[in-house]
Amino acid sequence: MEEKEISQAVIGRLPRYYRYLGDLKDQGIERISSQDLSTLMKVTASQIRQDFNNFGGFGQQGYGYNVEYLYEEISKILGLYQKHNLVLIGAGNLGQALANYVNFEKRGFLIRGIFDSNPALVGKEVRGIPIRAMEGLEAFVKENDIDIAVLTIPKTSAEEVAERLAGCGIKAIWNFAHVDLNVPEHIQVENVHLSDSLMKLSYNLNRYNKEKEQKE
Amino acid sequence: MEEKEISQAVIGRLPRYYRYLGDLKDQGIERISSQDLSTLMKVTASQIRQDFNNFGGFGQQGYGYNVEYLYEEISKILGLYQKHNLVLIGAGNLGQALANYVNFEKRGFLIRGIFDSNPALVGKEVRGIPIRAMEGLEAFVKENDIDIAVLTIPKTSAEEVAERLAGCGIKAIWNFAHVDLNVPEHIQVENVHLSDSLMKLSYNLNRYNKEKEQKE
Numbered sequence: 001m002e003e004k005e006i007s008q009a010v011i012g013r014l015p016r017y018y019r020y021l022g023d024l025k026d027q028g029i030e031r032i033s034s035q036d037l038s039t040l041m042k043v044t045a046s047q048i049r050q051d052f053n054n055f056g057g058f059g060q061q062g063y064g065y066n067v068e069y070l071y072e073e074i075s076k077i078l079g080l081y082q083k084h085n086l087v088l089i090g091a092g093n094l095g096q097a098l099a100n101y102v103n104f105e106k107r108g109f110l111i112r113g114i115f116d117s118n119p120a121l122v123g124k125e126v127r128g129i130p131i132r133a134m135e136g137l138e139a140f141v142k143e144n145d146i147d148i149a150v151l152t153i154p155k156t157s158a159e160e161v162a163e164r165l166a167g168c169g170i171k172a173i174w175n176f177a178h179v180d181l182n183v184p185e186h187i188q189v190e191n192v193h194l195s196d197s198l199m200k201l202s203y204n205l206n207r208y209n210k211e212k213e214q215k216e
Numbered sequence: 217m218e219e220k221e222i223s224q225a226v227i228g229r230l231p232r233y234y235r236y237l238g239d240l241k242d243q244g245i246e247r248i249s250s251q252d253l254s255t256l257m258k259v260t261a262s263q264i265r266q267d268f269n270n271f272g273g274f275g276q277q278g279y280g281y282n283v284e285y286l287y288e289e290i291s292k293i294l295g296l297y298q299k300h301n302l303v304l305i306g307a308g309n310l311g312q313a314l315a316n317y318v319n320f321e322k323r324g325f326l327i328r329g330i331f332d333s334n335p336a337l338v339g340k341e342v343r344g345i346p347i348r349a350m351e352g353l354e355a356f357v358k359e360n361d362i363d364i365a366v367l368t369i370p371k372t373s374a375e376e377v378a379e380r381l382a383g384c385g386i387k388a389i390w391n392f393a394h395v396d397l398n399v400p401e402h403i404q405v406e407n408v409h410l411s412d413s414l415m416k417l418s419y420n421l422n423r424y425n426k427e428k429e430q431k432e
Contacts, residue, residue: 008416010414011420014416014417014419015411016396016409019394019409042396046342055275077419078418079418079419079423080415080418082418084418092310093312094309096309096313097308097312098410100309103411104411104414147421148417154366156420158297171424171425172420174414175329178236180251180257180258188417188420188421189417190416190417190420192408193231193235193321195231195319195323196231196309197231198232198323198390198406199230199294199296199323200224200227200230200342200402200406201364201388202296203293203294203295204227204388204406205295205300205363205388207295210253213397
């Protein structure tokens with residue numbers, strides 16, 4: 001596979017292709033035309049072709065796409081099935097929800113340790129994984145070859161924890177804290193800002209209501 | 217304010233401006249130059265000016281931006297402080313995490329009811345809000361003027377629940393189920409697909425690792 005820079009917009013769309021192809025595969029569908037895939041996913045066929053061309057195509061004229069092949073190729077591109085060791089920091093409801101989501105494990109994301117600053121939670125377990133005190137974070141990350149940290153902690157402590165993680169060699173942070181982290185550039189950060197998403201919904205809802213009022 | 221169509225890309229960036237301006241406001245900062253805002257937010261000053269021009273500017277030559285004014289204007293654009301009545305469907309860990317997040321309430325998103333199909337959960341409470349059986353969903357939505365539904369249920373039941381919601385007049389769905397919903401176009405949908413976000417992180421991490429290997 002050619003190693004060229006792929007835009008984050010394309011990368012952002014790959015998991016959705018992966019999801020649809022997985023569903024098709026589960027339904028026993030072996031191949032699909034770009035037109036049918038386009039209808040199903042509600043994106044243009046040309047967008048699909050352009051996106052896939054970033055990785056060298058995968059389609060055959062007159063045949064369409066081989067579902068299983070495409071699914072496997074995208075999973076390789078996304079680096080799934082490669083094992084990643086995770087720590088989860090913050091064992092509140094959101095942290096527990098993520099720890100209980102078994103699909104992450106199937107895709108190679110293994111939660112090795114859970115940490116929380118609340119002494120009342122330390123020693124308890126989530127899905128068999130003990131909750132540890134924050135003091136042991138650095139040693140645990142180093143000893144267990146942890147590459148990804150999941151931050152489900154309040155924004156007030158997120159910066160400090162991110163600095164500690166950067167200091168002990170973490171490679172990536174999946175950040176649910178409602179703040180943009182200041183970490184060295186070599187650390188990959190993916191933010192999930194839930195409020196931002198709700199505000200976008202709010203905007204679209206109010207916009208629709210206004211337009212409707214104007215029409216009436 | 218002029219009523220023109222604003223791109224979803226710009227809308228998607230507004231909550232982040234709102235968050236930064238809120239922090240500046242909390243720190244007692246009254247005004248900020250577009251250059252300083254640019255440095256703080258790590259986006260170009262021209263991007264900021266372009267984004268704000270969609271709503272008629274807000275900046276003054278030589279003065280910069282008035283933080284409080286800009287914050288309030290963006291909150292108006294986003295439709296915050298306008299009250300929205302919500303139901304939350306799915307009282308698992310993720311649902312409970314959202315129900316416990318008091319900041320949503322501050323911004324006008326009021327969870328009026330929680331529903332779950334699990335009889336063992338029905339009758340329990342989350343933050344004082346009783347969990348109800350799914351049978352009562354339609355009547356509750358109509359009687360309580362609910363406009364937004366939050367779906368924190370598995371993908372297998374999401375389609376059916378979305379159809380029921382469409383049938384009883386819901387206006388917007390904040391969807392955490394790992395599936396794209398098929399609902400009429402007038403219903404606003406905002407998806408939070410957590411796996412998609414984790415896969416994007418995985419891609420960037422593997423990409424970085426590969427590049428590093430090649431350099432070594």
